[in-house]
Amino acid sequence: MTASTIIEQVPGPVSKATSDKLNTIFDARAVHFVVDYDKSEGTYIVDVDGNKYLDVYSQIASIPIGYNNAALAAAAKSPEMISALINRPAIGNYPSAQWHDVLKNGLLRAAPPGLDKIFTAQSGSEANELAYKAAFMLYRRRQRGAADWAPEEVSSCLDNAQPGSPALAVLSFADSFHGRGFGSLSTTRSKAVHKLDIPAFDWPRAPFPRLRYPLDDPKNAAANAAEEARCLAAVEALITGWRCPVAAVIVEPVQSEGGDNHASPAFFRGLREITARLGACLIADEVQTGFGATGRFWGHEHWGLDAPPDMVTFSKKAQTAGYFFTDPMLIPDKAYRQFNTWIGDPARVILSKAVVEEILDNKLVEQCARVGDVLYSELEKLASKYPTQIQNLRGKGQGTFIAFDVQDPVAFVAAMKKRGVNIGTCGVSTVRLRPMLIFDETHIPILINTMEAVLSSL
Amino acid sequence: MTASTIIEQVPGPVSKATSDKLNTIFDARAVHFVVDYDKSEGTYIVDVDGNKYLDVYSQIASIPIGYNNAALAAAAKSPEMISALINRPAIGNYPSAQWHDVLKNGLLRAAPPGLDKIFTAQSGSEANELAYKAAFMLYRRRQRGAADWAPEEVSSCLDNAQPGSPALAVLSFADSFHGRGFGSLSTTRSKAVHKLDIPAFDWPRAPFPRLRYPLDDPKNAAANAAEEARCLAAVEALITGWRCPVAAVIVEPVQSEGGDNHASPAFFRGLREITARLGACLIADEVQTGFGATGRFWGHEHWGLDAPPDMVTFSKKAQTAGYFFTDPMLIPDKAYRQFNTWIGDPARVILSKAVVEEILDNKLVEQCARVGDVLYSELEKLASKYPTQIQNLRGKGQGTFIAFDVQDPVAFVAAMKKRGVNIGTCGVSTVRLRPMLIFDETHIPILINTMEAVLSSL
Numbered sequence: 001m002t003a004s005t006i007i008e009q010v011p012g013p014v015s016k017a018t019s020d021k022l023n024t025i026f027d028a029r030a031v032h033f034v035v036d037y038d039k040s041e042g043t044y045i046v047d048v049d050g051n052k053y054l055d056v057y058s059q060i061a062s063i064p065i066g067y068n069n070a071a072l073a074a075a076a077k078s079p080e081m082i083s084a085l086i087n088r089p090a091i092g093n094y095p096s097a098q099w100h101d102v103l104k105n106g107l108l109r110a111a112p113p114g115l116d117k118i119f120t121a122q123s124g125s126e127a128n129e130l131a132y133k134a135a136f137m138l139y140r141r142r143q144r145g146a147a148d149w150a151p152e153e154v155s156s157c158l159d160n161a162q163p164g165s166p167a168l169a170v171l172s173f174a175d176s177f178h179g180r181g182f183g184s185l186s187t188t189r190s191k192a193v194h195k196l197d198i199p200a201f202d203w204p205r206a207p208f209p210r211l212r213y214p215l216d217d218p219k220n221a222a223a224n225a226a227e228e229a230r231c232l233a234a235v236e237a238l239i240t241g242w243r244c245p246v247a248a249v250i251v252e253p254v255q256s257e258g259g260d261n262h263a264s265p266a267f268f269r270g271l272r273e274i275t276a277r278l279g280a281c282l283i284a285d286e287v288q289t290g291f292g293a294t295g296r297f298w299g300h301e302h303w304g305l306d307a308p309p310d311m312v313t314f315s316k317k318a319q320t321a322g323y324f325f326t327d328p329m330l331i332p333d334k335a336y337r338q339f340n341t342w343i344g345d346p347a348r349v350i351l352s353k354a355v356v357e358e359i360l361d362n363k364l365v366e367q368c369a370r371v372g373d374v375l376y377s378e379l380e381k382l383a384s385k386y387p388t389q390i391q392n393l394r395g396k397g398q399g400t401f402i403a404f405d406v407q408d409p410v411a412f413v414a415a416m417k418k419r420g421v422n423i424g425t426c427g428v429s430t431v432r433l434r435p436m437l438i439f440d441e442t443h444i445p446i447l448i449n450t451m452e453a454v455l456s457s458l
Numbered sequence: 459m460t461a462s463t464i465i466e467q468v469p470g471p472v473s474k475a476t477s478d479k480l481n482t483i484f485d486a487r488a489v490h491f492v493v494d495y496d497k498s499e500g501t502y503i504v505d506v507d508g509n510k511y512l513d514v515y516s517q518i519a520s521i522p523i524g525y526n527n528a529a530l531a532a533a534a535k536s537p538e539m540i541s542a543l544i545n546r547p548a549i550g551n552y553p554s555a556q557w558h559d560v561l562k563n564g565l566l567r568a569a570p571p572g573l574d575k576i577f578t579a580q581s582g583s584e585a586n587e588l589a590y591k592a593a594f595m596l597y598r599r600r601q602r603g604a605a606d607w608a609p610e611e612v613s614s615c616l617d618n619a620q621p622g623s624p625a626l627a628v629l630s631f632a633d634s635f636h637g638r639g640f641g642s643l644s645t646t647r648s649k650a651v652h653k654l655d656i657p658a659f660d661w662p663r664a665p666f667p668r669l670r671y672p673l674d675d676p677k678n679a680a681a682n683a684a685e686e687a688r689c690l691a692a693v694e695a696l697i698t699g700w701r702c703p704v705a706a707v708i709v710e711p712v713q714s715e716g717g718d719n720h721a722s723p724a725f726f727r728g729l730r731e732i733t734a735r736l737g738a739c740l741i742a743d744e745v746q747t748g749f750g751a752t753g754r755f756w757g758h759e760h761w762g763l764d765a766p767p768d769m770v771t772f773s774k775k776a777q778t779a780g781y782f783f784t785d786p787m788l789i790p791d792k793a794y795r796q797f798n799t800w801i802g803d804p805a806r807v808i809l810s811k812a813v814v815e816e817i818l819d820n821k822l823v824e825q826c827a828r829v830g831d832v833l834y835s836e837l838e839k840l841a842s843k844y845p846t847q848i849q850n851l852r853g854k855g856q857g858t859f860i861a862f863d864v865q866d867p868v869a870f871v872a873a874m875k876k877r878g879v880n881i882g883t884c885g886v887s888t889v890r891l892r893p894m895l896i897f898d899e900t901h902i903p904i905l906i907n908t909m910e911a912v913l914s915s916l
Contacts, residue, residue: 022558025566025575029793030550037545037554048555059548060799072544077535081543085809086530087495088777090517092488096495097506100480108483117483122580123800129639133656140655154650158632160658164650168657174616180798181587182641182659192612192622193794197598198591199626199659200618201640316799319546335487336651340638341518341774342581347805351543 106353120344125179253299259427295399564811583637711757717885753857
């Protein structure tokens, strides 16, 4: 596969027939193409028409180390995986003898600095909602002090009424994406297609900095600093002035679905300071940025915090989901409050352990940082050659977590696919790069040459 | 293992040490005992202290056909499972070539009568919330008619404000359990431990019939019919008089977590009539009752409906989750509205296909109905021998989905465990039986004799 390959039609006839058939039982309107996963390998995805694509979209940023990875296959065939698949436990009641070690030697090896405890989940949406619940219970616990639950609280909560079901809020940012559940969707602010017609909580939305790129251009410094100060002031005003207490603030290290919007480390340090001072939990939503994609294992490691976020949520590349924390007060006062039947899926957590091992053993985070720097430089050259077509290049120093704006992202992505590169969009006018961690220097010219072929043909 | 085995302590010393260690990184306060899943087999569970229990709790009703089932092991080792584990797709965008057949020959073979489409999820909570979202979008679609989204709707929903984020409700019943997410928890009405301190939507709670058992005792008939009529009238009054439109009603065929509360087929037919007439979706939450546990594949098959529920949700024994439906209007008007990155987990759906095959090939639903009848008769005898200790025996004709009240369920369950039977509670004073579908006539005397030993010792 090179940039010169031309694909007739995406989706091709077999993809189209297959997805039409699927559509009779399962909504298939969003299918890009149907995949032959047996033929896909590494950073290349192959469709059922036999077309092969360099994949820099990676299943909406969720494939960590390539298709048909041998180490993951070994984990998938292991006796512990078979057992986890066929003997699915209610982990909170009947954990396996191995559960401690699977967590300790897997996900917790990758835990963000300063966070040593974990609660497992099955999706990014669920991870965020569990974090919100922990924050709400902590908030009320602090208010309640040493007192036990009042009878009025116990009875009113069954009627969804105060004081048992309190008016408490999570603050999120304009253009953020935090998931699709009723709580997580109430914090998602990206697009109407995600939110329309779904009841939502009356929670505050703060402005997220609209920065000028490149961030390191001195002529943008003053405007960007002023914009971040404006947004931080808005956050503080919303927390102190909202119609109900704000128990938590959630933020993505890079707003992803909302358009790959960046902010500076200083902005995030400001958020940490404000939330700590005002008694709100700071939740870093690392569902898309976590697991190495920004050239650090966690995106928030770029922030230079003195104290870590209270909770860090993860999913996607982790191949499972959950949140990390350390404050024991975030464990509710009684058992069964943060609980559900499955509490994650040990099969997926075992796979996650293998992902962590591969990333650490092969120094894939360091590779992502190194490759990202080269890729960014190449894109800079392309942007200066096509300055009206590639704008607002961003993600410098953020591994391969790079994006840029084009005039017609849908047309751009379609043209890239026809030339053998599977690539995705976000926001309104943005193309986002989400290669896997195994994307290396050899893939850069394929991507760049294909982009150039497309740009010169548009 | 027989009823004469006496276990020193539950949890035993190894369980205790293991869970104490786990508790340093993962909340282990709810651990009953730590399990050696390699030694567990069929309907017996073995703990790390070497204690073996007849398991009639089955991981909170979620193990369908026994530990280390050979057919499930074969599915777990299959090439398609390995691929699904290591090449996890964003199913909505990049389904595999096999996805249609996995659904069609698996979950859809077991689809409730009249429901031929599916949306997949990862937990019962998520399945219910997706069903709510489908109901809300349908409700607004009917209101909107042929009109497209209004600009005011598009902008207001990003601010969680009306009209884009409408005030719409799901009605649920007192003592129901529908999950732990912010939407599903707003419909859960079982216990404060599930709900306290978590913000909830202002949604209506209807009374669920408090019936006198046994249901088929003629002297209870008039009171029970009056009670059900009262509750149906309350449902109608709440739907017509609530502060906002009620887009859906959700109900469990047997209220499980809330205390194994039954209602008659006539009650559920009444619900179907009211919801159809008033334009609300009827959602049958079959997370606990589905997959054969009541002696029919779906609990709502006992109701004798003319028209099926609009949606039927499932999880637990299915080993995956989601909802069935048939009305194409429940597919939102635009793609990406009912969507998320993973949309379930193909690995778990492949396992579910094997579960369905085993259940159908071995006629395990029929077995459950047959064994349940025998078990119920034996429990009737025990109840008549210990009338002050076993009360309100219920679940006749409902397979092994049987429950009864005892004076001290915690003490009863602890005593059962010490005699080698793992059994669970629900509600306030109820012991619920949730054996697997492979529980057969040979297990009945073990359960009954153990119960008798415990009852005679209390």
